[in-house]
Each structure stands twice: as structure tokens, then as C-alpha cells.
Amino acid sequence: MIETLLAVRDLAKHYPSQGTTLRILENISFDVAKGEVVGLVGESGSGKTTIGRAVLRLIEPTSGTVTFDGTELTTLSAGEMRRQRPRMQYIFQDPFASLSPRMTIGEILTEGLKIQKIGTAKEREERARKALEHVDLPADAYNRYAHEFSGGQRQRVGIARALALAPEFIVADEPVSALDVSIQAQVVNLLRELQQRLGLTMLFISHDLAVVEFICDRVIVLYLGRIMEIASSEDLYASPQHPYTRALLSAIPMPDPDAKADRQILKGDVPSPANPPSGCVFRTRCPVALEACAGAVPALREVAPGHFKACIRDDLG
Template sequence: MTTAPFLSVRGLAKHYQTRGATLKILQDISFDIAKGEVVGLVGESGSGKTTIGRSVLRLIEPTSGEVVFDGTDLTGLSSGEMRRQRPRMQYIFQDPYASLSPRMTIGEILTEGLKIQKIGTKAERLQRARKALEQVELPPDAIDRYAHEFSGGQRQRIGIARALTLAPDFIVADEPVSALDVSIQAQVVNLLRDLQQRLGLTMLFISHDLAVVEYICDRVIVLYLGRIMEIATAEDLYARPQHPYTRALMSAIPSPDPTARTKRQILKGDIPSPANPPSGCVFRTRCPNALDACAATVPELREVAPGHFKACIRDDLEGSLTPPGA
């Protein structure tokens, strides 16, 4: 018997109208996340990663598509019904400086969601806030201080604590370490990994840092110009990337071994505008392996190995990344 996915996204699209043009930010996005799974979402800036995260939680309204969370179709809910779902799904924002109000104490920040949801008494809400601070390894007296009194890494821990106070089942972590110093990033990533495992959280982890994604995620979705290019387990994707775009991304990951040599695959040009995406495969204008047929055919996301999917009409590009001269 197959267990239903905890989160199922089908045919998700997000378009904006601006100055007579249609910006196709997302097109036909479909994926599943199992309960307790961490799924990474990677791609260049402008690929639509954050739009997926916010559309899934209906922080912005998708143009079309379906988002089913634990058996409930979120896209069909009224605002009141959606509010009742909110405690179960939370968002960790990218910028720890902009996401925390400078006029509120940390205690007020952490209990704001509980107050809106009318959960507990004031004393009970403060108790949950203190517990969340303990979970992110911050001292209890932080509850009476203000955001400007903390470092960037500490502020991001507060942002994580804010998400935890409502005891969510599902979290969207949107570039949670990209605004932090490199020396602090590893600490926050390790904290997120520990919390996910300890609390059994299901997570959509958005990042452009492929090394971080490999470390924390079970499976990875590769996104380009609003379309999914590839989906696989992290282990399989990093060892055997199948799509030309994924292979280019993987070739750019720095190796900890200074003697290792992997041929860098440079993509020419910039990501096209979503107001005028290429016909057929949206990646074809930068793809070193494009065929004439790529301009006429939108490739389906098809399974090329057990649990490994790619959106490419070619079958002759499979294999692992190899060093020059291999």
C-alpha cells in the first residue's frame, strides 16, 4: 500500500501581468514531499524558487494548480479556513535583519503568531517562546531584548524559533543561511538539521548553495526559469546528474580536495526573461547539447532511473561528472 505524500503540488503556475506583458514565473510545477522528508529546491536567481515556497503556503496566490497538504487542498480554502491551517506550516525567511521588527521584544515576536491564533494564555505563550529559544540554543533572557542586540546568526536563530513556537509539521526554509557569514552558516545548518531530525519536521529547503543542499536534503528539485529540470535523491543527483543544467550547476561546486579536477561547464549568457521565455525547452538557449527539436517540444518530466526524473528529450547525456581527460 502506497502512503499518500504529506505535501503534493500539481500543475502549479504563477503569472503576473505587467505593462501589457505576462511574466510566467512558474509553469506546470509538480512534486511530492513525504512526511519527515527534507526536499531541496535549487536553481539560479530568477528561477522561481521563492515563488514556489510562498505559493505552497499561499503567502501569495498561485495562478493555477493544486497544493494538497496532509489530505487538504489548500488552494480551495477560504481565508478563515487557511488561517486555521497556518500553525501547521511556517516560513523561515532569508534576511534575519528585515524579518524581525525592531520595535518588538523577542518575546513579543515569538508570541505574535500564538496570539493571532488565540493559542494559550499569556503565560503559556511566553512559556512556549522560552522553549523555542532553548531549542535554538539562545539564553532565556533573550526574550526581553530587541533584535538589534543580536548578531546575524542569532537573529536567524530567533527567526527559526518564531517558526517553532506554533509547533508546525511543515516548514519552508527560504535561503536561511545565505545572508550569514560563512563561519556562521554551518552552525545554523547543523541546527536546522538537528531540529528536523529531533522534531520530525517536513521541510522544503530553498537554496542556491549546492553543498548545503547536499548536506541537509533527502531529495533535490532543480528549477530553471519556472520549470523543473530534474528531481532525484541527493545522493543520486550529485553522483549522476542527468540534465545538462544540473551538470553545469554541479560542476561549479568547489571540491574540498585541491588535487581533484572536475571539468567546469560554463553556461553562456543570462537566464532569459520570464516575460519572453524560449519556446520548447526553456533551457535550450543556454544548453550546450540543444537540438533543433528542443525549440518545438516542451520536455516532460520523465523517470530515467528509479526515483530519478529529468525534463530533457535526449537520452545520450546520462552519466556522472568526469574529470578532464577521463
């Protein structure tokens, strides 16, 4: 039986801006099962990072609910939410900006434990050193500073910081996008190995669909703050049902330089969240849009077992 750890329902995030409203997220609903890795993909401005931060209440959603292991997070007080923090951690995108240059690695890794009043000083050090082992960093890293490490090693420190609190759920926000290509695969392999060994549940945010295919069990495709498609990784890459997903997948670089890619170039720019198109928000760039697409917002409907899309067309399968 699949046990849901995270349930997001009708999540929205709006910001006032110069007399108008930026609708960054609208009507976002999905579940994440225990032990599952779910990917969030889409172009810049699609709302991926906003979802990651909203589900952990690093920012407050405008409306909607986020339920973690049976507890509704959006109604908790600051104190109650603080007690939930050790169970939910965040891996940041930038390994350079996310680590204090004034703190040793040991101080960085034990900071969260101190805030949560977990263990004695000796026990906190033991947990931090164990976290360094998990990410394959040497023991002497504990007393060194972030500037002494490469970008890939710093991201390992960021992962260790999350692991030190023994979380059940991790939001990994573009964890390899700031790294050299030669290092990305090492960090992705590490995350996958840790997820399997420690039984972690993960929300993995990325614009790199090749990485998402490797690490994620299911994928959620976002466009302008709305969900376009949800499916298992296998189904999504083998049989994408939404025209936006097809365009994204067609842009993945092919390892064979002689292979002919059926590249689908989207016309125009992503519309402003201050003035999103009526009906389907993707219709202004969709190569197969109909007049009817300007009407009601298409519902996210199941088109195959476990495969959902928000599109009125039935002839794209």
C-alpha cells in the same frame, strides 16, 4: 509506506507586466513526504522563492493545486486558511529585515500564538521560551531586542518563531545565505538536528548546492520557472541526468585546491520570463541542445527509479 504531506500539481504563477505576462512558474508538480527535506535549487529567477510562498498561499497561485495533509489549500477561504497556518511556517532569508526592531524577542515569538488565540499568556510565554531552548539561545534573550544579537543569533530567533507554533511543515527560504560563512554551518546543523528531533517536514530553498547535499533527502532543480530534474540527493550528485544540473554541480567549489574541476560555463543570460524560449526553456544555453529541443516542452519523465528529468536526450546518463 511513504505518506505524502504536501502534493503540488500543475502550479503556475503569472504576473501582468507592461502589456505582457511574466511566467514565473509553469506546470510545477511534486510531492513532499512526511518527515522529508526536499531542496529547491536553481539560479536567481528560477522561481524557488515563488514556489515556497505559493504553497503556503503567502501569494496566490495563478493556477494549479496545493494539497496539504489531504486538504486542498487553494480553495480555502481566508478564515479556513488562517486555521491551517500554525501547521505550516516560513523561515525568511534576511534575519535583519524579518524581525521587528520595536518588539522584544518574547513579543516576536508569541505574536503568532496571540493571532491564533493559542493558550494563555503564561502558556504562550512557556512555548516561546521552549522555542528559544530549541535553537540554543539563552533564557534572557526573551526580554531583549533583535539589534542586540548577531546575524546568526537573529536567524535562530527566526527559526524559534516558526517552531513556537509547533508546525509540521516549514519552508526555509535561503536561511543561511545572508550569514557569514563561518556561521552558516552552525545554522544548517541546527536545522538538520531540529528536523530530525522534531520530525519536521521541510522545503529547503537554496542556491548553495553543497548545503543542499548535506541537509536534503531529495532535490528539485529549477530553471526559468520549470522543473528540470528531481532525484534523491545521493543520485543527483552522483549521476546528474540533465545538462543544467551538471552545469550547476560543476560550479561547486572543491576543497582540494589542486584538484581539476570539470567546470561547465553556461553561455548567455537567463532569458526573460516575459519571453521564454519555445520548447525546452534551457535550450538557448544548453551545451548539448538539438534542433528538436525547440519543439514541444519536454515532459518530466522517470529515467531511473525515483529519478526524473525534463530532457529529450537519452544519451546523457
